[in-house]
Amino acid sequence: MTIAATATIAPKRRRRLDLNASLVVGLVLTLGFLAVAVVSFVWLPSNPNIPVIKNRMLPPFLPDHWLGTDGLGRDIIAQLMVGARTSILVGAGGASIALFLGTITGLVAAAYGKLADETISRGADIMLSIPGMVTALVLAATMGSGALTTILALSAFFTPSFTRVIRAAAMSVLQEDFITSARLYGRGKLFILARHVIPNIGGVMIVQFTLYFAAGILTEAGLSYLGVGVTRPSISWGMMLNEAQQTVGISSPLAIWPGLAIVFVVLGLNLLGDGLRDVLDPKLKQRRA
Amino acid sequence: MTPPLSPGAPAIEVKDLVVTNGDVTAVRGVSFSIPAGGRMGLVGESGSGKSMTALALMGLLPMGWHTHGEVLHDGADLAKLSDKALSSRRGRTLSMVFQDPLSSLNPVRRVGDQISWVIRHHTGADRKTAEAQTLELLRSMNLPRPENLVRAYPHEISGGQRQRIMIAMALACYPQLIIADEPTTALDVTVQKQVLRLLNSAVAERNSALLMITHDLPIIAAMCDTVAVMYAGRIVEMGPVQEVFRHPRHHYTRGLLDSQPTMDNIALDGSSRLVSIPGMVPPLHDLPSGCAFNLRCPAATDKCRTDMPELGGETSLKSACWHPIARADEVAAQ
Amino acid sequence: MAIYVLRKLAFFLGAVFVASLAIFLLIRAAGGNVAAIVLGKDATAEAINALAHTYGLDRPLPIQYFDWLLNMLHGDLGQSFRTKELVADLVTDRLSISIPLALAGLILGLIIAIPVGTIAARNIGRPSGAFLALVSQIGIAVPVFWAGILLSVLFGVRLGWLPTGGWIDWSESWVGAIRSLVLPVLSLGLIMAAVLIRYVRSAVLDVMNQDYVRTARAVGMTRTQALLNVGLRNAALPIVTIVGLQIAELIGGTVIIEMVFSLPGLSRMILANVAAREVIVVQSTVMLIIVFVIFVNFAVDLLYGILDPRIRNAA
Numbered sequence: 060m061t062i063a064a065t066a067t068i069a070p071k072r073r074r075r076l077d078l079n080a081s082l083v084v085g086l087v088l089t090l091g092f093l094a095v096a097v098v099s100f101v102w103l104p105s106n107p108n109i110p111v112i113k114n115r116m117l118p119p120f121l122p123d124h125w126l127g128t129d130g131l132g133r134d135i136i137a138q139l140m141v142g143a144r145t146s147i148l149v150g151a152g153g154a155s156i157a158l159f160l161g162t163i164t165g166l167v168a169a170a171y172g173k174l175a176d177e178t179i180s181r182g183a184d185i186m187l188s189i190p191g192m193v194t195a196l197v198l199a200a201t202m203g204s205g206a207l208t209t210i211l212a213l214s215a216f217f218t219p220s221f222t223r224v225i226r227a228a229a230m231s232v233l234q235e236d237f238i239t240s241a242r243l244y245g246r247g248k249l250f251i252l253a254r255h256v257i258p259n260i261g262g263v264m265i266v267q268f269t270l271y272f273a274a275g276i277l278t279e280a281g282l283s284y285l286g287v288g289v290t291r292p293s294i295s296w297g298m299m300l301n302e303a304q305q306t307v308g309i310s311s312p313l314a315i316w317p318g319l320a321i322v323f324v325v326l327g328l329n330l331l332g333d334g335l336r337d338v339l340d341p342k343l344k345q346r347r348a
Numbered sequence: 349m350t351p352p353l354s355p356g357a358p359a360i361e362v363k364d365l366v367v368t369n370g371d372v373t374a375v376r377g378v379s380f381s382i383p384a385g386g387r388m389g390l391v392g393e394s395g396s397g398k399s400m401t402a403l404a405l406m407g408l409l410p411m412g413w414h415t416h417g418e419v420l421h422d423g424a425d426l427a428k429l430s431d432k433a434l435s436s437r438r439g440r441t442l443s444m445v446f447q448d449p450l451s452s453l454n455p456v457r458r459v460g461d462q463i464s465w466v467i468r469h470h471t472g473a474d475r476k477t478a479e480a481q482t483l484e485l486l487r488s489m490n491l492p493r494p495e496n497l498v499r500a501y502p503h504e505i506s507g508g509q510r511q512r513i514m515i516a517m518a519l520a521c522y523p524q525l526i527i528a529d530e531p532t533t534a535l536d537v538t539v540q541k542q543v544l545r546l547l548n549s550a551v552a553e554r555n556s557a558l559l560m561i562t563h564d565l566p567i568i569a570a571m572c573d574t575v576a577v578m579y580a581g582r583i584v585e586m587g588p589v590q591e592v593f594r595h596p597r598h599h600y601t602r603g604l605l606d607s608q609p610t611m612d613n614i615a616l617d618g619s620s621r622l623v624s625i626p627g628m629v630p631p632l633h634d635l636p637s638g639c640a641f642n643l644r645c646p647a648a649t650d651k652c653r654t655d656m657p658e659l660g661g662e663t664s665l666k667s668a669c670w671h672p673i674a675r676a677d678e679v680a681a682q
Numbered sequence: 683m684a685i686y687v688l689r690k691l692a693f694f695l696g697a698v699f700v701a702s703l704a705i706f707l708l709i710r711a712a713g714g715n716v717a718a719i720v721l722g723k724d725a726t727a728e729a730i731n732a733l734a735h736t737y738g739l740d741r742p743l744p745i746q747y748f749d750w751l752l753n754m755l756h757g758d759l760g761q762s763f764r765t766k767e768l769v770a771d772l773v774t775d776r777l778s779i780s781i782p783l784a785l786a787g788l789i790l791g792l793i794i795a796i797p798v799g800t801i802a803a804r805n806i807g808r809p810s811g812a813f814l815a816l817v818s819q820i821g822i823a824v825p826v827f828w829a830g831i832l833l834s835v836l837f838g839v840r841l842g843w844l845p846t847g848g849w850i851d852w853s854e855s856w857v858g859a860i861r862s863l864v865l866p867v868l869s870l871g872l873i874m875a876a877v878l879i880r881y882v883r884s885a886v887l888d889v890m891n892q893d894y895v896r897t898a899r900a901v902g903m904t905r906t907q908a909l910l911n912v913g914l915r916n917a918a919l920p921i922v923t924i925v926g927l928q929i930a931e932l933i934g935g936t937v938i939i940e941m942v943f944s945l946p947g948l949s950r951m952i953l954a955n956v957a958a959r960e961v962i963v964v965q966s967t968v969m970l971i972i973v974f975v976i977f978v979n980f981a982v983d984l985l986y987g988i989l990d991p992r993i994r995n996a997a
Binding site: 181182184185187188189190191192193194196197198273277280281284285287297300303304314315318321322323324325326329330333 | 953976
Binding site: 408411412431432435439440443444448452453454455457465466501503514518 | 897902903904907912916919990991
């Protein structure tokens, strides 16, 4: 090949593929999960809460109960579907509140002077040192278990992390030149935050929300497993695993399905979050070996 | 210590070097040769591909970038060697000094240890011997109190001292060729001269060849025998320093020379107004067809927009231009 | 270094103080009428008031708070209402389970994560690197208690090699105690490893992209030598920090694993005492855990200061 020809090779498109795999797989899994939850409001194979003793511990792959039944004869698939609702409610609920509170505190820390920044940042650091599971246990056990308590516990648990992330993102946006010109124009702080900063950190907010949604689902499962999360008649995958553990000497499949559900959903959300992050922050793609 | 080159063999010979990552081609066919002990300057603005050329010679390109062409050095084609084979030459026959000495030195190890490592690795000397040689090396570079200097961490010493440490690391094993990529750009002006003087004498002592990469023309004038001017990934002019700087044939070189703010020996045409080359360097993924400089060249014609000129010329000065600037005495002779 | 240490010490003390306040308020505010609950539904008003008075529960909150705080500083963690046992004694028993579990889990996690994370970083862009990244992604999606259940089903029920739960105390049999801990430590360690692998990989990648690694190669190190001699030493800094940040997660994981395997550790004690409204016990125990975590973070900061000469040699 002559040099001239080499120099005019058309650019190849191969690099776009790998950054989208995470996003695509994550999106598919997440949408599937959401779809299942939505469908559960309209249709269920059978009632997930009413015991049907004659059907207890049926193995999977039967016509009426594709994944079998639990120790009280309740259909597994129905329980999984309703459990999806809980995961979304609690996970998204906790993440949303944390996002809201974290954004406010993060923006205040970034834009309202050193004292505010120091106070908020130190406060967030201290809260991050407190093991969330322990506080969630205490909270749930003193205020009573249930979805609401769990959502509150998760919000408290996640807010400091959001605060740090939003603060960092907002600070880097505030360094940009267009902010200086906006200030020179006499724009007020609130205006700059609303019109310039928030749109620019929107990507960060979405990515973090997705990742904490996933974390919320995991934590809720743990709390429900321990008995301090949601209880019957609400259904949670963690709770299902607790019940399954009691029958584990007899039949193991019960211990597998809810766990798999958790893994797929959390994996899907994490992949989605990472995929979104890659798309929204292409600078990170430059890597030397 | 590396054995002396067989007489006549160049320190390095580059043929048709192409550096690309599949989407963008940063170096589009570069050829040059540096004789043993010779000194060549590589000039160009950012985006011209000069740093990528240096990294390609060393085999230190960022991930995803590949080299095509030949790089003949120390009896081998470096472009075809594995990383392992290359690493036995790096620091020994071929070394490099980078631009920012603070980020280029290991922050958690003492600078003396970093130099002695190089000596131990390539000569097999034991720790004590290497440490003694390190002290000797620093003394020979006229660095004050080397016993204290070797125990320092990079953040504890000044920028000038750091760069001198880097030069020491690069020259410890008497390489055949040392590549200096903007070695003084990150330093204070007052320190730059000292560091360059040190580089100059250390290179001369060892009879190493030098490839000096910079955008600063007076440095090249002072230190180099030949110079190559790069634009958009290609060499557009190359030849003896005095020739190129006094009688450039390529319009880009002319433009570079004219836009130098202060030059005592170089601008001989008497003009003292600051001029700049109109337009901007084109991005490497969006180059014009034909000669890459045609959008900004005062002498561009249709031919320049379609056909790529190659380096040529009857004298020792080669330039890649369809309408090279004529020398006054050439015109007279015709 | 001195200023750095003082700063971190100040933060440590401040954090402990703020956390103690938060815990105190949380437990008291959400706890309801403690004396009433302890005595049960049929208690008379006088009995309730008498009990409240005995334990100083009728004093103003700030006084109760400072009293508690000062007592803790003297090592008096209070006592249970019902059994009168000293909290200090209750806790020490449990610690002999919780601490080995947490420590071993963390060490196992690090032993796995550091090499695997480094290999993943070294192989970025190649199939093996992508595979490891995927494995790590799946690992973090696995709930720690599910891992515990699966392992106990496999090794306990199916294969019968190890107990599926329960605890044989150290004083009875060393071997028994260790056998009781194997599956819990394995579950905890694997999940910790999955979490840590991502961070190790990221830290190593960041370091490998630094200019000084390029210099290391420029003077003759191969990629692998540069990774091991220069990369890891520098990546130790962020990795140490990450371990500090993960301590809170480690505690959370330990709590759950203790429940999965019915180990009589701290978590069971806390849950039981919370249900029984033993506010003093819960307060002191939770505070102990929090102080531990904050202290570990302080120790991590100190370690970081020692490892990084830029901090160590500063004023």
